[in-house]
Each structure stands twice: as structure tokens, then as C-alpha cells.
Amino acid sequence: MSAAAPWNIRLAGELIAAEIDAARAFYGDDGEGATALLPILHALQRTFGHLPADALPLIAERLNLSRADVRGVLSFYHDFHDAMPGGCVLKLCRAEACQALGSERVAEHLEVAHGLRPGTGTRELTLQNVYCLGNCALGPAALVDNELHAGFDEQAADALLARLRGAPA
Amino acid sequence: MRIFISRDAAALSVGAEKTAQAIAEQAQALGLERTIVRNGTRGMLWLEPLVEVETPSGRVAYGPVTPDDVASLFASGFLDGAAHPLCHGFTEQMPWMARQQRLSFARVGLIDPLSFDDYVGHGGFAGLTRARTLTRAALLQEIIDSGLRGRGGAGFPTGIKWRTVALAEGPRKYIVCNADEGDSGTFADRMLIEGDPFALLEGMLIAGLAVGASRGVIYIRSEYPQAIATLHHVIATARHRGVLSDAFDIDVRVGGGAYICGEETSLLESIEGRRGQVRAKPPLPAHHGLFGRPTVVNNVLSLAAVPWILANGGKAYADFGIGRSRGSMPVQLAGNIRRGGLFECAFGITLRELIFDLGGGTCSGRPVRAVQVGGPLGAYFPESLLDTPLDYEALAAAGGLLGHAGIVVFDDSVDMAKQARFAFEFCAIESCGKCTPCRIGSTRGAETLDKVARGIEPERNLELVKDLCTVMTDASLCALGGLTPLPVLSAITHFREDFGPRRAL
Numbered sequence: 001m002s003a004a005a006p007w008n009i010r011l012a013g014e015l016i017a018a019e020i021d022a023a024r025a026f027y028g029d030d031g032e033g034a035t036a037l038l039p040i041l042h043a044l045q046r047t048f049g050h051l052p053a054d055a056l057p058l059i060a061e062r063l064n065l066s067r068a069d070v071r072g073v074l075s076f077y078h079d080f081h082d083a084m085p086g087g088c089v090l091k092l093c094r095a096e097a098c099q100a101l102g103s104e105r106v107a108e109h110l111e112v113a114h115g116l117r118p119g120t121g122t123r124e125l126t127l128q129n130v131y132c133l134g135n136c137a138l139g140p141a142a143l144v145d146n147e148l149h150a151g152f153d154e155q156a157a158d159a160l161l162a163r164l165r166g167a168p169a
Numbered sequence: 170m171r172i173f174i175s176r177d178a179a180a181l182s183v184g185a186e187k188t189a190q191a192i193a194e195q196a197q198a199l200g201l202e203r204t205i206v207r208n209g210t211r212g213m214l215w216l217e218p219l220v221e222v223e224t225p226s227g228r229v230a231y232g233p234v235t236p237d238d239v240a241s242l243f244a245s246g247f248l249d250g251a252a253h254p255l256c257h258g259f260t261e262q263m264p265w266m267a268r269q270q271r272l273s274f275a276r277v278g279l280i281d282p283l284s285f286d287d288y289v290g291h292g293g294f295a296g297l298t299r300a301r302t303l304t305r306a307a308l309l310q311e312i313i314d315s316g317l318r319g320r321g322g323a324g325f326p327t328g329i330k331w332r333t334v335a336l337a338e339g340p341r342k343y344i345v346c347n348a349d350e351g352d353s354g355t356f357a358d359r360m361l362i363e364g365d366p367f368a369l370l371e372g373m374l375i376a377g378l379a380v381g382a383s384r385g386v387i388y389i390r391s392e393y394p395q396a397i398a399t400l401h402h403v404i405a406t407a408r409h410r411g412v413l414s415d416a417f418d419i420d421v422r423v424g425g426g427a428y429i430c431g432e433e434t435s436l437l438e439s440i441e442g443r444r445g446q447v448r449a450k451p452p453l454p455a456h457h458g459l460f461g462r463p464t465v466v467n468n469v470l471s472l473a474a475v476p477w478i479l480a481n482g483g484k485a486y487a488d489f490g491i492g493r494s495r496g497s498m499p500v501q502l503a504g505n506i507r508r509g510g511l512f513e514c515a516f517g518i519t520l521r522e523l524i525f526d527l528g529g530g531t532c533s534g535r536p537v538r539a540v541q542v543g544g545p546l547g548a549y550f551p552e553s554l555l556d557t558p559l560d561y562e563a564l565a566a567a568g569g570l571l572g573h574a575g576i577v578v579f580d581d582s583v584d585m586a587k588q589a590r591f592a593f594e595f596c597a598i599e600s601c602g603k604c605t606p607c608r609i610g611s612t613r614g615a616e617t618l619d620k621v622a623r624g625i626e627p628e629r630n631l632e633l634v635k636d637l638c639t640v641m642t643d644a645s646l647c648a649l650g651g652l653t654p655l656p657v658l659s660a661i662t663h664f665r666e667d668f669g670p671r672r673a674l
Contacts (some may be wrong), residue, residue: 026420027384027460030341030460030462035460036439037424038425040424073443076445076601077424077426077427078427079391079426088651095353096504096541097504097577100579100580101504124304131351131353131428131598131599132354134178134354134356134393136353136356136509137239137356137501137502137510138182138217138508139503144334148178148182148395166627
């Protein structure tokens with residue numbers, strides 16, 4: 001897991017300014033609206049691991065939007081979250097091609113054997129559903145802390161959890 | 170003599186990095202250093218990590234190669250293309266490769282995707298060079314003559330779209346590449362971007378010339394980090410080499426994990442920094458697109474077909490294919506299939522040939538029961554319909570769609586009532602919420618199928634599902650709500666026996 005920086009309003013402001021400048025440089029007048037918003041959200045989340053509540057008024061002010069506008073956008077996209085995920089993030093593909101290779105059994109196994117339901121987590125691991133990782137011929141596919149895995153079956157899930165639980169938190 | 174090991178995300182997911190490392194270490198230990206080129210994948214994903222060794226008579230393929238195999242490969246003399254249990258002979262002569270008509274994917278797996286010079290050395294920019302000698306009208310005519318239709322799924326004639334944008338008035342126009350490849354069972358966009366990214370840039374540059382646009386945007390899904398990194402790398406190179414400049418430049422926009430942003434108007438909303446909610450059409454993006462400007466929105470595969478068309482002529486492209494489906498289609502074989510991967514061929518090949526002759530049937534060894542063609546909004550076909558040819562019209566006549574040409578195979582353990590329910594559930598999760606049939610219909614559909622499964626008036630409730638599907642088809646704003654009925658109804662029609670009382674789903 002890449003280490004997330006603690007929230008820092010000055011650094012956040014710099015990241016936001018950089019994305020706004022980039023949008024205006026590329027899109028000219030067209031880039032004056034909210035078009036930097038998604039790049040800003042990605043940049044902040046990449047840096048701080050999540051989008052803390054303090055980020056909202058800052059983004060809104062810089063883009064001349066209301067806080068509700070910003071909240072509306074970030075809540076629309078599955079990628080953005082306002083709380084720091086616990087431990088390793090496992091995104092298990094639940095789409096059709098992986099279903100054909102048993103991803104539903106893996107999900108059931110994670111719940112029954114490890115008490116993990118999508119959207120929840122433990123100290124070691126946060127489980128999320130994802131719909132297609134583009135590895136559809138080698139499923140079930142999973143992203144483990146952003147690293148793509150093929151053939152993520154029940155045994156692979158057990159091995160991952162054993163490794164996480166064996167490792168110091 | 171070089172060694173080729175893929176850096177495609179699928180290859181990396183099965184350990185290509187470790188294999189490459191083990192080969193490099195072993196070569197060094199034996200004093201047999203070789204250049205290791207990290208290419209795109211050949212598309213034979215069941216053989217990844219595939220290692221190819223250059224010999225005077227061509228590349229020899231070995232795979233799948235794990236670090237444990239490396240010592241024995243060196244011992245048997247694989248650097249000279251020697252025999253080994255993992256050896257498949259010359260790559261180009263393998264049945265999977267020899268049977269293809271690789272037009273758009275000709276360079277994928279062959280070249281170093283990050284090397285500008287490799288791209289040029291393999292015919293790159295020949296299309297752009299020719300495009301620059303043509304008048305705008307002649308350039309548009311080449312695309313119209315090619316018969317190229319939108320490879321994202323809708324199948325709209327690309328040349329007509331371009332001409333509309335070319336004729337639209339406006340001081341600024343945009344070329345938007347839709348790389349939000351969210352359909353399960355598809356990975357061709359990712360593979361093209363990771364294997365031959367300059368081809369996409371060249372296609373966008375040609376589109377820019379054709380319509381008079383000076384800015385291009387590639388909207389790519391966040392689930393593709395490897396492809397995103399590749400794009401940033403090659404765009405920087407293209408700027409450095411002067412191919413991209415203020416005359417035509419390209420921005421990369423990363424999505425936020427929303428399937429609906431693959432719908433073109435919702436994609437435009439997303440670039441503009443808003444919720445990815447679809448816009449009502451008209452006005453068409455061709456007239457009123459990104460920031461209200463005339464905009465071409467094309468799929469990766471449509472744009473990647475363009476350099477070949479310009480280099481070889483529209484008529485040469487149209488010589489491939491059948492009926493109104495001209496040219497070639499990169500088919501993706503996925504799901505429960507023994508040999509999965511990407512196979513580019515002219516339209517007209519049947520699903521059966523693809524699944525059995527090339528794919529080798531299911532990887533579980535059980536009979537094929539259902540095949541979903543065209544992603545989560547595509548129909549489920551039973552075994553009896555597998556002689557349908559790959560063709561926009563033929564698949565539509567069989568009650569389905571080609572979509573992005575992903576083919577997902579299921580064996581006989583599949584529960585089609587669950588698959589139908591999932592189609593509704595997926596629509597509910599990914600609905601942008603703008604129109605009622607999609608937002609509410611998807612949830613009501615899933616609930617009603619649950620009643621069927623519980624044995625609550627199954628006949629009446631199935632009729633209700635069909636009725637609901639009619640409303641969703643006719644009244645949804647976009648294809649998500651409008652096509653979700655396709656997998657649902659095809660499952661009910663072809664696999665009625667699965668829709669009976671059972672334990673709760």
C-alpha cells in the first residue's frame with residue numbers, strides 16, 4: 001500500500017492550483033469552468049488516500065462552485081471516498097466474464113470464511129466490488145492495492161488474508 | 170537477437186514481470202545478455218507470460234513461462250529457438266496468429282509500444298503522411314469508402330460522423346476518444362493502448378485534420394492504470410518529437426469508476442467536471458459536444474483503424490468483411506474459455522468457430538450453455554444460435570448486438586435467472602439516475618425476478634418483467650436503460666427452464 005500523506009491544506013492548495021492551470025493551458029477559455037474537478041479529486045485522493053471533509057470547501061472556492069456541487073460530483077463516482085480505507089484494498093471483479101469463472105463463489109467465500117462483505121473491511125483489508133478490470137480471459141480478476149491479479153480464486157483469497165494477518169499491521 | 174516479454178496488464182497479472190526478471194538474471198549469470206523488449210501482448214492470453222525469442226527465421230514462442238521454467242529453457246537452448254515442452258514454434262505460424270487478419274492490431278505484440286522509432290519503422294505515421302496530402306473532402310471520402318462503423322458498440326458510420334463535424338461551424342472543435350471500456354468481456358481498447366499507443370494518437374491526428382479540430386481528449390477508465398501510464402509516456406514523446414503540438418494536442422482524462430461514462434454524452438459531462446449524467450439527444454455531440462463545440466466522439470478501436478485505412482485506402486479496408494459490416498473486428502474471447510484472448514478477423518466468422526475452433530470450448534471442460542455477446546447490455550445466446558456470424562445486422566436479427574465484440578462464455582453450471590437478475594442489478598448500480606425507466610425500472614426488475622424465484626405468481630411476474638422491459642427499451646434516455654432488457658429477455662426466451670421457483674437468489 002502506498003503511504004498516504006497526512007492532510008495538508010497548503011499541499012492540497014498547490015495540487016488544486018496545478019490542475020486548474022493545466023486545464024486552462026490545454027482547453028483555453030473552455031477550461032475555465034469546472035473541468036479541472038475530476039483531475040483535482042484524483043490528485044488529492046492519490047496524495048492523501050481519501051478526500052477529507054476539509055477538501056470540499058477548498059475545491060469549491062478555487063473552482064467557484066458550491067460545496068454541494070463538489071459533493072454531488074464526488075459522490076457520483078465510485079472511485080472517490082471520504083474515509084481512509086483500512087489496510088489493503090481488495091477490489092474483486094463481479095462482472096459477467098469473472099462470474100463465468102467463479103467470482104461469485106469467491107465473494108461468498110470471503111463472506112462465509114472471513115466475514116468480509118463488499119464495502120466493509122477489517123483492520124487488514126477493505127473489500128470492494130468492481131465491475132470489469134479488463135482481464136476477462138484470465139478471471140476471476142482482482143486488484144490488490146492496485147496490482148492486477150488473474151485467477152483470483154478462493155485459495156488466492158485465503159493466501160492473501162493469511163499474508164495480511166501474518167504481517168505486522 | 171532480442172527477447173520479447175509483454176508488459177500488457179494481462180501478462181503482468183500472471184507474473185510477466187517476475188519471468189522477465191528471472192530471464193534477465195539467468196542470462197547475466199550465464200554471460201548471455203540479451204536485450205529484453207517489453208512489448209504488447211500477442212493476444213494469446215492463455216499462454217502469458219509468453220516469451221518470444223528472435224531468430225534469423227522469425228520469432229519463436231514459449232509459454233506460459235514461469236520463473237521455475239527459466240533454467241530448463243536456457244539449458245535446452247531456447248535463445249536459439251530450440252525445442253522445449255513450452256515451445257510453440259514460430260509465433261506467426263501458430264494457428265491463432267495465422268488465422269487472423271490483423272489490420273488495427275498489426276503492430277501489437279510486435280513492437281516496443283513506447284518506442285517512437287519502432288512505430289515509425291513498422292509503418293507508423295504512413296496514414297497521417299498520406300492524409301496530409303489529401304484535401305479534407307478526399308480524406309473524409311476515404312473514411313466513408315472504408316465502411317468503418319463505430320467500434321464502441323453503436324456501429325454508426327464513422328465517416329458520416331466526421332463529415333457532420335467537419336461541416337459544423339465553430340472556432341474550436343474536439344476529437345474525443347472514448348477509452349472508457351467498461352463492458353465485461355472486453356479488453357481490446359486496453360490492449361491496443363498498451364501495445365500500440367501511437368496508432369491511437371495517429372488516428373486522432375488524422376481525425377483532427379479531417380474535421381478541423383486542434384484538441385483531442387482521451388477519456389480512459391481509472392481501472393486501467395497500466396494503459397494510463399502508457400498514454401502519458403507516449404504523449405510526452407509525441408510532443409517531444411513534434412508530432413503533437415499546439416496545432417493538435419491531446420489530453421488524458423481519467424474516469425471515476427462509473428460505467429455510464431462510456432456513454433458519449435455522459436463522458437462529455439464528466440470531462441467538463443460534472444456528474445456523469447447523460448444528455449438528451451439531440452443536439453448531437455457532432456453539433457454540440459464538449460463545451461458545446463462540434464465534437465467527434467469515437468471509440469479507441471474506431472480511431473485505431475483509421476491509420477491503416479489512410480495508408481492502404483478506404484476501399485482496401487472495405488474489401489474485408491460481409492454485408493454492411495466492412496473491415497475487421499478485434500474479437501475478445503473471455504469468461505469460461507480454454508484459449509481466451511484477442512483475435513482480429515474480418516466480419517463474417519461465426520460464434521461457433523470463434524468459441525470452439527479458436528477458443529477450444531470451455532476451460533472447465535463442461536458443455537457451453539450460454540454466450541453473452543457485446544458486454545453487459547448484450548444478449549445471451551444459447552448453443553443453438555452459435556452459427557450466427559459476427560456481423561452487426563446478423564447479430565441484431567438474432568436478437569442481440571455486436572457491441573464492442575466481447576464474447577463471454579458460460580458452461581452448464583450457469584443459472585440464467587441469476588444472470589438476468591444481475592443485468593437489472595448492474596443497471597441499478599450504474600444508472601446515472603437521470604431517467605425514470607432506468608433508475609427505477611432496474612430495481613423493480615430485480616425485485617420482480619426475485620418474486621419469480623420465490624415462486625410468487627411466476628407466470629404473472631414474468632409477464633410483468635417483459636412489460637417493464639418494453640418501457641425501459643422505449644423510454645430510457647440512453648443505452649444503459651434501453652438495452653438492459655436485452656440480456657434479461659434473451660435469458661427468459663432461451664433459458665425459460667431456469668425461471669422457476671427456487672430458494673431466494
